[in-house]
Amino acid sequence: MSERSGGPSRRPSRPQRQHPPARRQGPRRPPEDDPARIAAWDTLKAIRERDAYANLVLPKLLRERRIGGRDAALATELAYGAARAQGLLDEIIAACSDRPLSEIDGPFLDAMRLGAYQLLRTRIPAHAAVASTVDLVRAVHGSGPAGFVNAVLRRVGEQDEQAWVKQLAPEDPVGRLAFTNAHPKWIAQAFADALGDKGDELDAALRADDARPAVHLAARPGEISSEELAAIVGGDVAPYSPYGVHLEPGAGDPGDLEPVRERLAAVQDEGSQLCALALTRAELAGRDERWLDLCAGPGGKAALLAALARLSGATVDAVEKAPHRADLVRKSTTGLDITVHVADGRDSGLPEGGFDRVLVDAPCTGLGALRRRPEARWRRRPDDVADLTKLQRELLTAALKLVRPGGVVAYVVCSPHLRESIGVTSDIVRKGLAEAVDTRDLFPGVPHLGDGPHVQLWPHRHGTDAMFCQVLRRL
């Protein structure tokens, strides 16, 4: 799909011009018998108006309004689904409206997205999808705007998603797959570049990125085995991480699980577990006593490293620039021996050459974890990449000063974007600061790791986030 501003390639004839009359006076309330759609509508508004995260806003709304059971499930499906598909829905809405999207009031556009999502991507009958959405708009904004939303949604419902895609998708292969799978084109292009594929595998990657991910847990090493954890929570032992357990999608709030509350386990993608483990698995000659996590917040990998360090007799330091995220590191490592420093990893004040293993889990675009944040793919911009790669290079360079000669650094980003991944590490190797370790050897049993020496995980290949990991040895 083209960027949000990009228009569809071929538009159908426009509906008759609709002129919504002025709003009625006085505040109104949406119908109280539809709490799920109201919560979904309010979530879309929060995303649009204040750049909120759907997966923070919606659970809070559901709790505050005591919405549970089927209503909560419907609200989640509609809010997350409409946020995820926003760009695709917008192209279709634009093709059905006599006004450009930029001239449609935000709340009406949110309602159209909500309605269009129900029409195109759920089994809700078309008349119910339109009527329930229009009722919300009528109750709050009056019958004029409701008529406008009704007219647009009726046009949207004239054909199914496949027919709209056929009609509106661009011709070029990557643009077409991006459109079909509701991704911005620049992100689909970044995936294609990393995969070296513009066809079937790109389609599979985008499709997997569009699906709600399963929740993964990490059993705390030395406290509980993954088999015990799986038996307690009713999950499955993970295929690759010796500490991983997979839960069924939609299995409820994992924070409510007893082992998680008791800190015997934490929510952590299996790919993240594998990247932290790769640091500990790299061969090391000589001293192996001091480990460092240079970008530690909120502390998922730091907790795994600190638990493993306790078993092997090493100590762990963690650096985090943001004080509130350093607090999260302290919280997630409660009961473990770790020293948390609030500092900039580029100038931490820690001793040069003082560490044997260093993790640089660098700030990144997060293009590898888009499936976790429904709205994220439409919020990220291509321009974000340049600023981040500068910071990533600086952090990796600092890490290579903090590790002793012969020591290892694991450079990790949750992004397959080539500029953030091999663009950063190959530059460091070219400058002679470090040598690349064949990182595939540190992911035993994990298939489809390509030609190395780096590892790029993928949701469609491994069921994990698209994590990149390259272990480097300081020369």
Ligand SMILES: C[S@@+](CC[C@H](N)C(=O)[O-])C[C@H]1O[C@@H](n2cnc3c(N)ncnc32)[C@H](O)[C@@H]1O
């Ligand atoms: C990808 S996250 C790390 C995730 C973490 N390792 C985990 O597994 O939970 C990157 C972290 O780096 C922090 N950060 C950003 N710039 C930094 C800097 N210059 N020095 C240290 N930390 C930084 C961010 O605040 C963020 O918490």
